[in-house]
Amino acid sequence: MNTLAYGLLSLLSYSPDSGYDLMLKIQSCWPAKHSQIYPLLSQMESEGYVRHVLVTQTDKPDKKVYSITDKGRDALRAWLTVPANDPVIRDELILKVFAMDQGDPDDMKRQLELRINYCRDRVHWLDRKIEFYSSKEPPPSRGMRLLLERGRFATQSDLNWAEWALEQLQDES
Amino acid sequence: MNTLAYGLLSLLSYSPDSGYDLMLKIQSCWPAKHSQIYPLLSQMESEGYVRHVLVTQTDKPDKKVYSITDKGRDALRAWLTVPANDPVIRDELILKVFAMDQGDPDDMKRQLELRINYCRDRVHWLDRKIEFYSSKEPPPSRGMRLLLERGRFATQSDLNWAEWALEQLQDES
DNA sequence: AACACCATGTAATCAGTTACATGATTAT
DNA sequence: ATAATCATGTAACTGATTACATGGTGTT
Numbered sequence: 308m309n310t311l312a313y314g315l316l317s318l319l320s321y322s323p324d325s326g327y328d329l330m331l332k333i334q335s336c337w338p339a340k341h342s343q344i345y346p347l348l349s350q351m352e353s354e355g356y357v358r359h360v361l362v363t364q365t366d367k368p369d370k371k372v373y374s375i376t377d378k379g380r381d382a383l384r385a386w387l388t389v390p391a392n393d394p395v396i397r398d399e400l401i402l403k404v405f406a407m408d409q410g411d412p413d414d415m416k417r418q419l420e421l422r423i424n425y426c427r428d429r430v431h432w433l434d435r436k437i438e439f440y441s442s443k444e445p446p447p448s449r450g451m452r453l454l455l456e457r458g459r460f461a462t463q464s465d466l467n468w469a470e471w472a473l474e475q476l477q478d479e480s
Numbered sequence: 481m482n483t484l485a486y487g488l489l490s491l492l493s494y495s496p497d498s499g500y501d502l503m504l505k506i507q508s509c510w511p512a513k514h515s516q517i518y519p520l521l522s523q524m525e526s527e528g529y530v531r532h533v534l535v536t537q538t539d540k541p542d543k544k545v546y547s548i549t550d551k552g553r554d555a556l557r558a559w560l561t562v563p564a565n566d567p568v569i570r571d572e573l574i575l576k577v578f579a580m581d582q583g584d585p586d587d588m589k590r591q592l593e594l595r596i597n598y599c600r601d602r603v604h605w606l607d608r609k610i611e612f613y614s615s616k617e618p619p620p621s622r623g624m625r626l627l628l629e630r631g632r633f634a635t636q637s638d639l640n641w642a643e644w645a646l647e648q649l650q651d652e653s
Numbered sequence: 654a655a656c657a658c659c660a661t662g663t664a665a666t667c668a669g670t671t672a673c674a675t676g677a678t679t680a681t
Numbered sequence: 682a683t684a685a686t687c688a689t690g691t692a693a694c695t696g697a698t699t700a701c702a703t704g705g706t707g708t709t
Contacts, residue, residue, distance in 0.1 A: 311669070317579035327688050336574045343669060345690060368677040368688045380582065387576055388581035390594055394571035395637070399483055400564035401509045401630055405623040406490035409553065410560035421563055449652075450578040453645050456573055464637030465567070468630050476628070479650055482696070494668045500660050516697060518662060541705040 311339055312351055314382045316375055323374035419473040426466035435457045484512055485491045485524055496547035520561055592646040599639035606632045
């Protein structure tokens with residue numbers, strides 16, 4: 308039971324879901340590929356945290372729908388009480404701007420522009436998502452709201468920094 | 481040559497350094513343990529990106545001081561031109577707040593308070609560092625400045641979010 | 654003497670990505 | 682037909698952490 312496993316349990320605590328959909332949903336807060344999720348789900352099942360049923364579909368391929376067990380819910384509750392580890396941010400761009408004196412300033416401006424575009428897209432996407440969730444009656448979950456809002460805060464600050472950094476570079480040249 | 485290796489080259493592009501000091505310095509932007517760095521440095525040396533000399537010290541244990549080679553500088557310059565990968569943020573706290581409806585609200589408040597303290601400490605630490613670097617004459621490097629400033633932006637937004645989230649929870653109860 | 658920090662390394666394990674593999678269904 | 686999306690899985694590899702191991706130096 309690693310962090311990804313608890314992330315999957317968190318999603319399943321709201322509603323049963325297929326491995327494929329869990330994979331899509333967890334991307335925003337704990338990126339993982341299907342090749343990591345499918346084996347983990349069957350391991351979690353063998354340890355009794357989740358179980359699955361086969362659901363046949365006519366419009367799409369059949370799927371396995373997983374749901375959380377009582378043991379899974381207990382494990383999730385216990386996990387919520389232990390202090391979260393410090394966040395880990397791995398951002399290549401920061402390393403590149405750190406080393407920028409070794410290269411061409413124009414390259415660095417291009418890098419920052421790419422980041423600015425990435426952040427702008429993400430902010431818009433998050434805004435639409437937040438709007439969608441808060442317009443729903445009843446509101447789906449407090450957790451989802453806080454999660455989306457966290458993404459917005461972080462992406463906005465990344466954007467603010469990248470725009471500021473680009474200005475710094477342009478002022479110098 | 482992975483991202484960590486380029487991170488080490490970036491640091492070495494400023495000044496020669498020991499594995500131990502590189503390990504300490506890289507924590508803020510690309511966390512890595514000494515057990516990952518020492519073997520990587522010797523691999524990088526065997527491939528000609530860095531070289532080392534033994535430096536004997538009287539006040540402290542002897543050390544290996546690595547410096548970047550011409551081949552290393554070329555590789556670093558080339559790396560600066562390729563677009564940076566998207567940033568990856570892995571934050572357990574976000575998963576925990578997402579699942580909070582399954583647990584005790586007081587646990588979640590404790591989690592947020594821990595994060596708030598963590599962020600406040602980090603903001604102060606970064607402020608001191610930024611002040612130290614900008615008071616120096618001549619200013620050490622643009623890259624370092626942007627890197628520290630990026631950390632500040634991000635930590636401040638994390639702090640703002642955590643404080644906002646805590647308020648939300650307190651308003652509800 | 655005990656502790657903290659400096660300094661380096663290896664071994665075992667876990668986490669995560671990339672590549673390989675297959676096949677259904679829907680839209681163009 | 683052919684591409685895109687849905688759906689699941691395994692194998693090989695790379696990246697990262699934890700544990701094991703050693704020893705110097707300085708402080709209390």
